[in-house]
Amino acid sequence: MAASAGDDMIMAPKKQEKREGIPRLMSAPLAIEWVGDIDGFVRLIDQTRLPSELVQIDCRDAATIWEAIKMLRVRGAPAIGITAAMGLVVGARTHESRDGLREHIHQVADYLRTSRPTAVNLFWALDRMERVADACEAETMPHEQTLALLLMEAKRIRDEDREMCIAIGQHGKELLANDSGVLTHCNTGALATADYGTALSVIFHAHEAKKNIVAYVDETRPLLQGSRLTAWELQQRGVPATLICDNMAATVMRQGRVQAVIVGADRIAANGDTANKIGTYGLAVLAKAHGIPFYVAAPSSTFDFELADGSGIPIEERDSREVTHPLGLAIAPDDVAVYNPAFDVTPAELVAAFVTEQGVIRAPYVENLAALRKDSA
Numbered sequence: 001m002a003a004s005a006g007d008d009m010i011m012a013p014k015k016q017e018k019r020e021g022i023p024r025l026m027s028a029p030l031a032i033e034w035v036g037d038i039d040g041f042v043r044l045i046d047q048t049r050l051p052s053e054l055v056q057i058d059c060r061d062a063a064t065i066w067e068a069i070k071m072l073r074v075r076g077a078p079a080i081g082i083t084a085a086m087g088l089v090v091g092a093r094t095h096e097s098r099d100g101l102r103e104h105i106h107q108v109a110d111y112l113r114t115s116r117p118t119a120v121n122l123f124w125a126l127d128r129m130e131r132v133a134d135a136c137e138a139e140t141m142p143h144e145q146t147l148a149l150l151l152m153e154a155k156r157i158r159d160e161d162r163e164m165c166i167a168i169g170q171h172g173k174e175l176l177a178n179d180s181g182v183l184t185h186c187n188t189g190a191l192a193t194a195d196y197g198t199a200l201s202v203i204f205h206a207h208e209a210k211k212n213i214v215a216y217v218d219e220t221r222p223l224l225q226g227s228r229l230t231a232w233e234l235q236q237r238g239v240p241a242t243l244i245c246d247n248m249a250a251t252v253m254r255q256g257r258v259q260a261v262i263v264g265a266d267r268i269a270a271n272g273d274t275a276n277k278i279g280t281y282g283l284a285v286l287a288k289a290h291g292i293p294f295y296v297a298a299p300s301s302t303f304d305f306e307l308a309d310g311s312g313i314p315i316e317e318r319d320s321r322e323v324t325h326p327l328g329l330a331i332a333p334d335d336v337a338v339y340n341p342a343f344d345v346t347p348a349e350l351v352a353a354f355v356t357e358q359g360v361i362r363a364p365y366v367e368n369l370a371a372l373r374k375d376s377a
């Protein structure tokens with residue numbers, strides 16, 4: 001039994017039943033779950049507690065959801081979108097009549113939009129939920145029915161993401177040579193998505209296909225999503241993994257330990273410029289210098305076709321204490337000046353290919369990525 005947010009219960013990783021016929025690769029619970037019916041709540045793994053503790057928190061209001069996204073208790077572009085969609089449902093419920101419900105829903109969505117600025121999935125998911133609310137208003141739908149349809153849409157966003165992650169893995173595994181080393185950055189696995197992940201889904205599926213992959217995992221300063229989360233997920237699945245400090249990436253490439261680099265994304269512009277965890281751009285430059293292919297794995301929901309290029313992608317800057325006090329331990333003098341951008345932008349020309357649920361997409365990106373546009377269908 002998980003506790004409510006703020007007062008949590010430590011859970012031993014429990015065997016998770018197969019979900020809806022799709023065998024789950026991971027023995028831990030899903031990062032995000034909706035518990036109950038329309039009067040239910042969002043249950044999250046608190047990722048700030050991993051890998052030493054698997055703690056789940058129950059979120060019964062929009063403020064708890066906002067805080068969980070802001071503090072990276074739940075993180076990863078698709079996971080943020082799914083959580084915000086479900087968070088809109090718990091927030092919408094506080095308005096108990098049909099009158100004014102649509103306006104209330106827009107207010108909750110605008111509030112959730114302020115949690116983090118870079119991952120486009122947050123905004124895409126909330127836009128999609130608001131379109132449902134607008135349609136219900138236009139149909140003068142009863143209050144309960146509107147809430148039920150919103151919950152259905154949030155679950156649909158989650159389920160579609162899981163399917164896209166599986167497809168990304170199936171397409172991407174063909175890019176990885178047998179007996180190869182693959183370097184990855186940050187966390188792009190089941191913890192960052194509905195399940196399986198994006199770049200990690202490629203590695204998981206290559207492992208399942210017995211391609212004898214060794215994953216090299218960047219620890220990913222300052223919040224250590226690689227050492228805390230990715231190494232944990234890979235161990236959960238029995239994938240050989242070697243943890244390295246971020247400053248070791250050049251050497252492992254030069255030593256020939258790595259034959260590919262694969263990362264996730266938080267927002268990809270129409271020309272293929274890619275925003276991802278800080279440090280990704282440096283990996284792309286290093287990969288180019290060593291003749292190693294650099295791949296970006298992402299679902300179509302992470303592409304922002306409103307942006308012609310990466311110059312317009314908002315880059316989140318975070319608290320300086322994340323740099324000076326990792327895990328609460330002071331590693332820098334007080335009051336030192338700090339610059340802490342959470343993301344950087346990799347120019348499209350450094351990307352060998354994008355791995356999407358629709359397949360592997362190579363340059364020229366402006367033309368070839370256009371097929372991913374939702375309105376291009």
Ligand SMILES: CSC[C@H]1O[C@H](OP(=O)(O)O)[C@H](O)[C@@H]1O
Nearest residue numbers: 075076077186192264265276277
């Ligand atoms: C599958 S998207 C994962 C993406 O999100 C991470 O950022 P954060 O941990 O700050 O949410 C990182 O950029 C990953 O590549």
